[in-house]
Amino acid sequence: MATGSRDSSRSRSVRRPLPEVSVLRVGHRPGRDPRLTTHVALAARAFGARRMYLHPRDDELAGRIAAVSHRWGGDFAVVPVDDWNSLVRSFPGAVVHLTMYGLPLERSLPRLARHSQLLLVVGGAKVPPELYRRARFNVAVGHQPHSEVAAVAVTLERLLGLPRPARRGDAPQRIVPSARGKRVIGGRARP
């Protein structure tokens, strides 16, 4: 195991506070199967991002994610963005474009952690080329083709640590971790 001796809770409290992370998903194609963008949003939420900006907007998808937050807690939301370029320019923190062509995540982490606000940008099949110039950092989560879902999840996990089992805010239901089967308190065992 590569990570046995890491004590994330301690290193967190000794060091700086964790950054607030948002995700921007560009190149979404409404009308095509929305599962991939849904998975990006769910991974962003589960691994501790505050919100996901979505271009172009998709109100149905945003509604489904809002229903998940309502059931499972927290105030993560999908925020529609009509002009992603302007969001990237005006973002009050560091813009981090996740791309297999960028610098290794491992090497970039210390520099990312200096910022109190981060915007992780993931594209679809075709990323607008100006993103490479507009981003403060171009960061690769490995240099092999994989998935924007994986890139968002692993980057968040390395920045914020694995999510804890605790109930989120005022969630009507929560899971009781189990070696076998499904245990849910206060709701139905339905994700």
Place this chain on the structure above:
Amino acid sequence: MATGSRDSSRSRSVRRPLPEVSVLRVGHRPGRDPRLTTHVALAARAFGARRMYLHPRDDELAGRIAAVSHRWGGDFAVVPVDDWNSLVRSFPGAVVHLTMYGLPLERSLPRLARHSQLLLVVGGAKVPPELYRRARFNVAVGHQPHSEVAAVAVTLERLLGLPRPARRGDAPQRIVPSARGKRVIGGRARP
């Protein structure tokens, strides 16, 4: 940053050798949009799994992943499985079912790392209930709904570390990590 002091290369060499990890994806629906299963396969490959077993079989998808391995190196393959139950029963190592209802990954890692072979199982929308009994471990990558792509990627990253930029085997092309733009040696800049 939660992970600043981790030195994965050192802890690896002092400890036991890394496990060989395979992925089993059940509940794939051929004919529907295959992107989600494609992303599971690409994430499995990029983060160091040796192969992905797929039930039910999907030869078109397996062919697309084989083309990726041909271009980017390594011998990762998608292996069709007609009877997943029998694969799970006969697997010569520990079967790890990734589910939001399981025990926390953080807590499970030391026990997983004792095995030299691991099979990570991820389901689709409906997971066969017997999987919870058949698996040696039911492990949660967070207890919030997210994505089988994210679960596979984060578990592999925690088991094996982040993938290195090195060229894979006899790959005809590789990426040169860059702060800006795309640099590829020996091929076209097309993932």
